[in-house]
Amino acid sequence: MSQSTSEHDPLDQTHPATPVVPDLSGTIPTSTEARAKRRIAALEEELQELKQEKGTKQRKMTYYISQGRAIRRTTVLYTSLEDLIGENDRRQDRLQRGYLALAQTLPWVHSKLTNLDVEDCEDMLRKLKKGADAAQGDDTSTLKDLVTAWVNEDFRVSPLLRPDSKQLRSFVHDVCGRLLCPAEWDWSNDCTEAWANYAFNGGDVEKGLFRSKILVQAFKAIFTSPSSAREVEGDGDGANILKNNRRARQTLNHVKVKTCIASIINMRKVTPRSIAYVVCQVRFALSSVSSWRTVDGDFNYEAFWNNTVDFFEDVPGPVAQRRVAKLLEWWTRKVFGKNHRDDLTPDVVSKMSVTALAEQRKALEDAAFDSE
DNA sequence: CTGCCACTATATGGGGTTAA
DNA sequence: TTAACCCCATATAGTGGCAG
Numbered sequence: 001m002s003q004s005t006s007e008h009d010p011l012d013q014t015h016p017a018t019p020v021v022p023d024l025s026g027t028i029p030t031s032t033e034a035r036a037k038r039r040i041a042a043l044e045e046e047l048q049e050l051k052q053e054k055g056t057k058q059r060k061m062t063y064y065i066s067q068g069r070a071i072r073r074t075t076v077l078y079t080s081l082e083d084l085i086g087e088n089d090r091r092q093d094r095l096q097r098g099y100l101a102l103a104q105t106l107p108w109v110h111s112k113l114t115n116l117d118v119e120d121c122e123d124m125l126r127k128l129k130k131g132a133d134a135a136q137g138d139d140t141s142t143l144k145d146l147v148t149a150w151v152n153e154d155f156r157v158s159p160l161l162r163p164d165s166k167q168l169r170s171f172v173h174d175v176c177g178r179l180l181c182p183a184e185w186d187w188s189n190d191c192t193e194a195w196a197n198y199a200f201n202g203g204d205v206e207k208g209l210f211r212s213k214i215l216v217q218a219f220k221a222i223f224t225s226p227s228s229a230r231e232v233e234g235d236g237d238g239a240n241i242l243k244n245n246r247r248a249r250q251t252l253n254h255v256k257v258k259t260c261i262a263s264i265i266n267m268r269k270v271t272p273r274s275i276a277y278v279v280c281q282v283r284f285a286l287s288s289v290s291s292w293r294t295v296d297g298d299f300n301y302e303a304f305w306n307n308t309v310d311f312f313e314d315v316p317g318p319v320a321q322r323r324v325a326k327l328l329e330w331w332t333r334k335v336f337g338k339n340h341r342d343d344l345t346p347d348v349v350s351k352m353s354v355t356a357l358a359e360q361r362k363a364l365e366d367a368a369f370d371s372e
Numbered sequence: 373c374t375g376c377c378a379c380t381a382t383a384t385g386g387g388g389t390t391a392a
Numbered sequence: 393t394t395a396a397c398c399c400c401a402t403a404t405a406g407t408g409g410c411a412g
Contacts, residue, residue: 133381134399141384225396261397291382291405376410383404390397 090314094306097313101273105265139222139281140292146221146229147285150214210275210311210327216334218285219270219278223262224335262336270331272312276305 103110112124148161221229261267267274280301284292287299294302312328315321 131398137382137384138398140382144383227395264397293406374412376412378409379407381404381406384402386400388397388399390395392394 094309094313097309098273101271105267140284142221142226143218143281143285146226147214147218147282150217150229151286154213210279210308211330215275215278215282216331218282219275219331220335222278222281223267223274224260228260268336270328270335272309272328275312275331276308279308280305 106128109128113121116124151161217229283299283301283304292301294300312324315324
């Protein structure tokens with residue numbers, strides 16, 4: 001304990017109780033100097049790599065052409081390369097939205113990146129990562145216990161799941177297998193942890209998607225409290241976050257309600273990325289693997305996470321957009337209760353700021369390219 | 373290819389701390 | 393006092409380098 005407190009920089013004034021979310025719409029994401037330093041480091045690395053495989057540059061044309069021969073054979077038959085690259089750029093937006101999500105949860109990071117020098121910056125990021133991984137591990141272990149309890153309770157399974165061992169989970173176990181099974185497949189007619197009532201409606205893929213009880217339970221266990229997860233039922237609201245909360249709420253909320261993760265990290269509504277996080281955690285808890293791996297057999301967690309985030313953030317049209325917004329509202333109501341106000345959080349993630357960041361990134365890359 | 377070693381990431385139990 | 397968050401220590405699994 002003494003160690004972690006002593007590590008706090010006494011000059012560190014960026015630990016405010018009520019952080020101010022920076023306005024990213026018009027500003028440069030990080031200080032030009034710090035960014036330049038990082039960029040230089042990256043370029044130097046690149047240069048070294050290029051030196052090692054010299055010779056490719058002289059015969060640029062033939063090299064490109066001969067390399068291009070592989071594309072139809074292995075990559076795409078009809079799609080134009082421009083479309084392909086455009087698609088990749090679109091996916092890159094996910095990273096930028098990620099930065100904005102970071103700025104939302106840790107508003108002080110933005111200015112730190114601007115003001116600290118490179119070494120302090122690296123140190124900060126290392127520590128942030130440490131905390132991030134630790135919290136993830138904690139969630140994994142709590143869910144390992146809780147998920148067994150929920151599955152045992154709700155499905156009256158005959159080989160009861162053991163909280164301390166994952167041997168019997170995954171597809172070995174009928175219920176786990178059913179919950180894990182991809183929707184398009186058929187595991188005794190109904191599949192997948194994500195769906196409401198665990199039934200997948202073949203006609204409308206989205207119907208009930210991301211509304212299953214176990215997901216809500218897991219979400220509440222992580223973001224409000226393990227005990228609050230017990231009170232998830234049917235279509236009711238999650239009005240009782242904690243018994244302890246009620247009194248505090250009645251006396252109007254000047255005082256912080258009992259600490260739960262959501263209030264600690266200043267999360268006032270359910271976000272796409274938090275759902276994606278929970279979905280992956282639950283999927284892992286239901287599986288039989290004992291250690292996080294990006295790829296588990298045929299299943300790729302990273303792709304799974306990406307797809308989930310894109311489902312919410314990268315929405316094709318206005319109709320789907322409305323549906324997704326509805327779903328997020330449903331989640332927020334489910335987790336925080338129907339009287340919950342979420343309009344206190346400034347909406348940093350605006351189209352404006354994403355565009356601004358995209359332009360800046362492009363300018364940066366152009367500059368780097370020109371300097372070669 | 374195999375065995376060994378070093379290193380990193382993750383899992384997990386336990387205990388400290390805190391808010392109500 | 394209790395529930396729950398947070399942190400630490402330790403064990404274990406995965407990874408990569410390297411010599412034989």
